[in-house]
Amino acid sequence: MTATTRPPRWPRSFAFVLIKDFSMMPFTAAIEPLRAANRMAGRTLYEWSTLSKDGAPVRASNGAVIQVDGMLRLIGLADAVVVCAGINAYDHRDSDLAAQLRRASRQGAMIGSVCSGSIVLADAGLLDGRRCTGHWEDLETLAENYPTLDVTKSIYEFDGNRFTCSGGTAPLDLMLHFIAEDFGRDLAAQVADQMLHHAARAAAGPQRLALSERTGVRHPGLLDVIAAMEANLENPLPLPALAEIAGLSLRQLERLFAAQLGDRPAAHYRSMRLGRARQLVRQTGLSMLEVAVATGFSSAPHFAREYRRTFGCAPSRDRTAMGPARYLFNRSACQRTCSAIKVDTNS
Structure with missing residues (x-):
């Protein structure tokens, strides 16, 4: 106290x-x-x-x-x-x-x-x-x-x-x-x-369950790869680097993903990045370019294409559909607002 x-x-x-x-x-x-x-x-x-x-x-x-x-x-x-x-x-x-x-x-x-x-x-x-x-x-x-x-x-x-x-x-x-x-x-x-x-x-x-409990994966190398993917959404690691983390060849990694997750490593990684992107689109005021950069896409158009292909609409439309109250302002506006509030709170 x-x-x-x-x-x-x-x-x-x-x-x-x-x-x-x-x-x-x-x-x-x-x-x-x-x-x-x-x-x-x-x-x-x-x-x-x-x-x-x-x-x-x-x-x-x-x-x-x-x-x-x-x-x-x-x-x-x-x-x-x-x-x-x-x-x-x-x-x-x-x-x-x-x-x-x-x-x-x-x-x-x-x-x-x-x-x-x-x-x-x-x-x-x-x-x-x-x-x-x-x-x-x-x-x-x-x-x-x-x-x-x-x-x-x-x-x-x-x-x-x-x-x-x-x-x-x-x-x-x-x-x-x-x-x-x-x-x-x-x-x-x-x-x-x-x-x-x-x-x-x-x-x-x-807060969260262990990665093995969340994914059902038990192979330690594959768990290391998924953890590396989660930690590197902004700067995606190349597949050979991921295979090296697992101590496997690239072909072995592909087979392991298919057997335990029913997916390819690249597709799984892209899905994780797009999930994070959708959260940023819906709950922040970051520009679409900022969202693209934050989730490892090379350009805003490339990001928009992948987003539309996955979620069935453009990211800008997805944001608009959530209503103006759902997302916030940009960083600079947030900093100005927080500074003003800090003076007001006197706490």
């Missing part, structure tokens, strides 16, 4: 701000450990409330509708604020919410997020210059859209009076950290046991 953070009152209070299309699992994974901590301790250690912009129920991405406890004006009463977002988080950025979050920060509340809530905090200028994380699907575009952030791949991050967390069940690990810090490891272990969560993950642990 930093000097600018309000000392916690006991019980510590959390305000969960629900954004339309928020992900249900991270939300419940954050609340349930608090409930279990109260039960294990036999007294109220934590309190929580759910808020929305207008006090109206909020629909989650799975279609469930959650009745909230109140409107955003109650946000300042909490010791810690947790923004819960999910798919389409860029569409739900809101200036009123940003102002409320900045006000709560100035009043000493800890400000945090789960899943794609880090996008909302970044847009409010509350993560400027901070170490932060989010759902792995958002990390690369978060870094592109907000270059002043120090984006990591951690499960969760604390930086001063800010905390951010990835998606899925990761908020359970985040809250176990809170419980251990507040009331000791024994209580945190009891809560983890109640949740059938046999080992609390460290903050810096990996």
Whole structure:
């Protein structure tokens, strides 16, 4: 806890701000450990409330509708604020919410997020210059859209009076950290046991499954090649170099790809690059030339042809079809906006 953070009152209070299309699992994974901590301790250690912009129920991405406890004006009463977002988080950025979050920060509340809530905090200028994380699907575009952030791949991050967390069940690990810090490891272990969560993950642990689990591949050389492809989307490695990484001949690599992935190495690599390109097209304001360069294509026309062949439309049309709120501004505009917001936050 930093000097600018309000000392916690006991019980510590959390305000969960629900954004339309928020992900249900991270939300419940954050609340349930608090409930279990109260039960294990036999007294109220934590309190929580759910808020929305207008006090109206909020629909989650799975279609469930959650009745909230109140409107955003109650946000300042909490010791810690947790923004819960999910798919389409860029569409739900809101200036009123940003102002409320900045006000709560100035009043000493800890400000945090789960899943794609880090996008909302970044847009409010509350993560400027901070170490932060989010759902792995958002990390690369978060870094592109907000270059002043120090984006990591951690499960969760604390930086001063800010905390951010990835998606899925990761908020359970985040809250176990809170419980251990507040009331000791024994209580945190009891809560983890109640949740059938046999080992609390460290903050810096990996978000994603191991590459072998994601792909079903077991051949170590082939796994090394796929990892090298993922790490070199902007500057694609030539196939002979990939074969050398695997310790195979080029022909052996081709056969191995066909046998285990049903694909050719070049086609698999191109598919990975185009998948990344589509994410940049839909969720950033990078020019098509910048997207092409970032994904290893020799020119914008070549990129556009490959994109159209794969996704059935030109990248510019794909961006337009997503609506103007879906993607952000360019880097220079982002830097100017973040600088202006930093002055406003005074946090």
